[in-house]
Amino acid sequence: MNTAARSPAALATNGTPVFHVRGLTKVYGTGTAEVRALAGVDLDLHAGELVVLLGPSGSGKTTLLNQLGGLDIPTAGTLRYRDIDLTHATEEQLTHYRRESVGFIFQFYNLIPSLTARENVGLITEIARDPLTPEAALQMVGLAPRLDHFPAQLSGGEQQRVAIARAIAKRPAVLLCDEPTGALDVKTGIVVLEAIQRANRELGTLTVIITHNAIMADMADRVIRFSDGRVQSEQRNAAPAAPSTLLW
């Protein structure tokens, strides 16, 4: 992938961030059973960035993704998506937020088995405001020839690419990927990462990938290392690598 083709805006880290996170805390349970999954996260995420959130399991990165994706409400701290205060949003507002602004990619694809690839994407484009056509979205992930296949007829990598097409079809402002290659072999994983990177570049979507696999850090614009519920360090890659060059 030619990084020179990227729009300068995508790399801009100044200006208003898409996500503004300060002192974000998430506590599960009470008393002795209390678990602090997030212990005061400070973070800004900007439009067009491809961010890899790196951390060992149990570090709280998935919890952070849940908060960013509007799947969960933080215990304390500030979490703003543009003008929306996600810390105090209602269930309805959260649904609306997810519907309009967020694309999810799961480790286990989570396709609807009773719908074809095209229909899985169509399900979302039906309810989105300014979507790509399902065909265009699937074309972008290289699945044009398999439009009418059911999930059972697709390989794991193909299923994950349908999931990516589903996530990007609504042109979300944010793409959240939780271990997107966790259930895939290396070769297939690379194809999937290429699809994610391409969506990030071509649509200018803020993309957050969480993983415990440090090798993926090389493809990011910015790498955030996470442990014990906190951001430990940040690192900017001047020249993000193409997924195909990653060495597993």
Next chain:
Amino acid sequence: MLPHLDRKLLRDLKRLKGQAAAVSLVMACGLAMLIMARSLIHSLDSTRAEYYQTNHFAEIFASLKRAPNDLAARIAALPGVATVQTGLAVPVTLDLPGIAEPAGGLVRSLPDFGAPELNRLFLRRGGWLTPGSRGEVLVGESFAVANDLNPGDTFTMLLNGRRQTFRIAGIVLSPEYIFESRPGAALPDKRTYGIFWMPYKEVATAWDLYGAFNHVVLTLAPGAAAKPVIAELDRLLRPYGGLGSYGRKDHPSHIRVSDEIRVLTILSIGFPSIFLSVAAFMTNAVISRLLSLQREQIAILKAFGFTNRQIVTHYLKFAFVMVAGGVLFGLLGGLVLGQQLVIMYELFFKFPDLAFRLDGTAVAIALTVGLGAVTLGVFSSVRKAARLPPAEAMRPEPPASYRPAYLERLGLKRLLSHSFRIAVRNLERRPMQALFTVAGLALATALLILPNTFKAGIVEILDFKWDVVQRQDINLGLVEPSSARIIHELAQLPGVTSLEPSRFAAVRIHFQGRSRQIGLRSLLPGAMHSRAVDSANREIAPPTDGLIVSAKLASVLGAKVGDLVVVEALEGRRPVKSLPLVGLAEDFTGITAYMELHAINRFLGEGDVITGASLGLDLSKRAEFLAALKEIPRVSSIAIKETLRKSFRETTAQMMGLIQSIYLFFSVVVAFGVIYNNARISLAERARELATLRVVGMTQREVGAILVIELVILAVLAVPLGLVCGTGFATVIVSSVNTETVRVPLVFTSYTYSFAIAVVVTASVFSALVVLRKLKQLDLIATLKAPE
């Protein structure tokens, strides 16, 4: 300490308590019904058998005009006869201060000294007759209770026209009158008809029958058949005006109890078997679907070294808890309902002690059926899971294979929304599961039809049939056949608006070796009162030569219209004649034959006589009418239609109504159970898929629509099927419940169907609401994790 696997069991049960309870409840309904009905049969049957044995109930019965007492020795000498007992049975008229209409009854004689050999009485209250005393009487309990008569009270009877006051010595029961009713009447009229027992000498003196008998009962020697004895007895009694002898199976009181047992038997087979199959369906579905959700857990257990046997045992325990709940509640329900129904039975069956007796076999059947149903469910599904190698099972199940639904392949694809497509394809992918659900739902719907059909039939009898067949207000019976001139006398009574003469004769009707002793009733051409009507409620015109019989009688005899049946009169000159069957009357109680009035008289070789009359009455003059009627000594009985209708309402109708209400309640429970369970399981199976849809931005409403569409599709398929099946079940069961005593017409009302639909719709809406509420609690974060 509880083994860990059992702790898992308890927690799983706690988590699935709603569904487990639904399965237990449906099973409990079926089992309660089975246990209730079988135990009632057992109670009635065994109580009657013991009563008969303890009180020496006779096996052959005969009435005659009059025979000398020494004929008894000749009867006793007949081959096959064990014990003979002769006596008197005479009609009496009563004069009770509290009752306006003439009351009547039957006086039976008792030996002057000592207890009777056969048909011994059971003393409920008071004492026996004092030997050698006069003016004492024993009174049957039904009449005594209805009229608040107690030992020591006195009342007046007209014995053979002579007014006499009697003191009540005791209140008794007789195995001959477990069901006490006026002869020929299908319904009891406890207030105006009673049975009384007096010493032979007193009865014989009053009727001038001393040294004679007009009633004989006997028992058979061990191994003797009833039929030849009856034939011999008839031959012997013919010269003495024998009215035809009959065995227990034709004994009116015996028939009533047997009919009730028959009804219960049919209900105890038909109904519970439908219920239990629904329960089995449900249990099977719940367990197999639950187990497929536990696929990974089974794999882990196997990986840890648990054997297949241990795993199967674990899930069997899970199922057995549901069965245990079902059996326990079924047993409790069966006991409570059975006891309630026994109390109702006491309303019209008089036993010394009718106690509820639990039928052990029914409990065993219940347990076997319950265990069988779940064991089958567990084995088929656990085996599938246990057969997988652990590593295979621990991996998430590959996405299920789907294909476009049939509707889409028809080219309707464009019309279908995504939600609809998901729902339809999901149903089509597992046709067996959809079929099972549809079958369960259809059965639940079908169950709702039967009780209301029964109820509608009873309402039809009470509100419609009764008035179509009998349009008069009152039936009068005369002491003996009289000249038609009495009509003029009766017509003068106050309040009489219309009057039609009637003729009744006891006959035996024969067809191809089958026979029944019945009443032959008269019809008048163009009658305004008693009529014979066909199944479409059209009047059947009485032919001048030929017989109309109850449709039930024709089917009992195996005769059809056009056949020649033999009618043998049991009174007068006892003529015998072959008559063509010209019509079938759809009457609803008893079995009867009808002939034109003059044709009956021609057949009997008698002149222009009548034995009664039917009257239309201005009800505002009822009291005056009844007072005036008491002055006409030739009137022996009066049947007021409203009184009979009330009696029917309070006995047969109430009984059937109660049973049907219980069944209806059970049916509603089953409908709810089936629908609720199905919705809950659908939700559980698809939790991940639905949560994903929520995560990617669909609203609760949109996601709920998928489940609701599925529920609606299933219901739309199942309900019409259920209505059709229910109509079928009801037709079979209602028609087979119809007995010689009472027949419930098959009436399908729009209410019956709307009720069934309404229950299914309500249950569906309720279940949908529960599911939608549960959708709110769906764990969205779980979608990010590996599938369970």
